[in-house]
Amino acid sequence: MRSPKDFFAPLALGAPAPVREIPVTPSRMIHFFDPGNEKMAAKVPDIAKKVDVLLGNLEDAVRADRKEAARAGLVSIAKATDFGRTQLWTRVNSLDSPWVLDDLVTLVTEIGDKLDVIMVPKVEGAQDIHYVDRLLAQLEARAGLTKPLLVHAILETASGVANVEEIAGASPRMQGISLGPADLAASRRMKTTRVGGGHPGYLVRTDPTGDDLNEGRTTYQQDLWHYTVARMVDACAMHGILPYYGPFGDIRDVVACEDQFRNAFLLGCVGAWSLHPVQIDIAKKVFSPSPSDVAWARRVIAEMGDGTGAVMIDGKMQDDASVKQCRVVAELADALAADDPELAAAYDAATKETLG
């Protein structure tokens, strides 16, 4: 392990200095597209205006015989498109695949100045991040880049979950972590065949009320991903990086998608993936705090003055800790509203109604 004193030293001569803080820009949805798919690629300039993050996917969901086409497609789309304030990310192939070396060399060399974040799949431990970290530094130096590329890990192996804290802190490039429920289920030998979401068989049941064990016993479906998402959120918060829920594969079930995204939002995630255009607005709605929550948060902050002591507001106790909770919501709202006049107006209208 490197000495903590060297943690922020560039890993190659001429590479840009690592960032000291991860930029917290809106990233409510990471929108996946296959850059080698002409139909999807044609929609990119329009979709770029609607999403916080656009991600050119080179890994799973791209057929083996289309890997080169996807890589070349991403290079030409990145060169030809003005993404405005929308971030451009990519997901490269896994570190044990025959494609990843060319993915990294080509993308950093050709479009390293356009890319913000490189998502690395199937990360198992800090060693995977260290490998990518050094290689990126070498490639950045050779390409003359002035801004370091950031790295996002997917949590989708049992060893990745066991090592999630060391992964989150493995490099100053670490921007965030997403849950990868499909590979993770396979790696853990879970018996669900769904891509994210719940399962009706994973439940708790109320006690029997009489002799008939089947009579009158309500069941409640539980969240298969609660433990992993909560662990991921803690690891990310501890290291000052951002946690995301990953994909929800039942594209048709927009209702359950919204529920899964909201669970993640409430637990601390900043965003989720959109695999299809229909999921973009779901993520935008869920990962933007509601106007009434923002109004309440602003009211508590206003009434708490210097943020110390205890007051009663509408029958609820507020103190130094609850004002911090309110600041989390209010600061997120301000950051999102800065880029979105409609959201800003909705927040201000609700606040005016609450504060008068």
Ligand SMILES: CC(C)(COP(=O)(O)OP(=O)(O)OC[C@H]1O[C@@H](n2cnc3c(N)ncnc32)[C@H](O)[C@@H]1OP(=O)(O)O)[C@@H](O)C(=O)NCCC(=O)NCCSC(=O)C[C@](C)(O)C(=O)O
């Ligand atoms: C699900 C699919 C096959 C349905 O695609 P479709 O064409 O059958 O759907 P559609 O409803 O008919 O599509 C309507 C239109 O939207 C377009 N379209 C459709 N999707 C997109 C998109 N994302 N971006 C831009 N455009 C899109 C599509 O091309 C079509 O265009 P058209 O009107 O001109 O015919 C398709 O949406 C798709 O391939 N999405 C991306 C899938 C993907 O990236 N999967 C990998 C991430 S999840 C994962 O890897 C797991 C994880 C983390 O690793 C782990 O848990 O382990």
Ligand SMILES: [Mg+2]
């Ligand atoms: Mg996966």
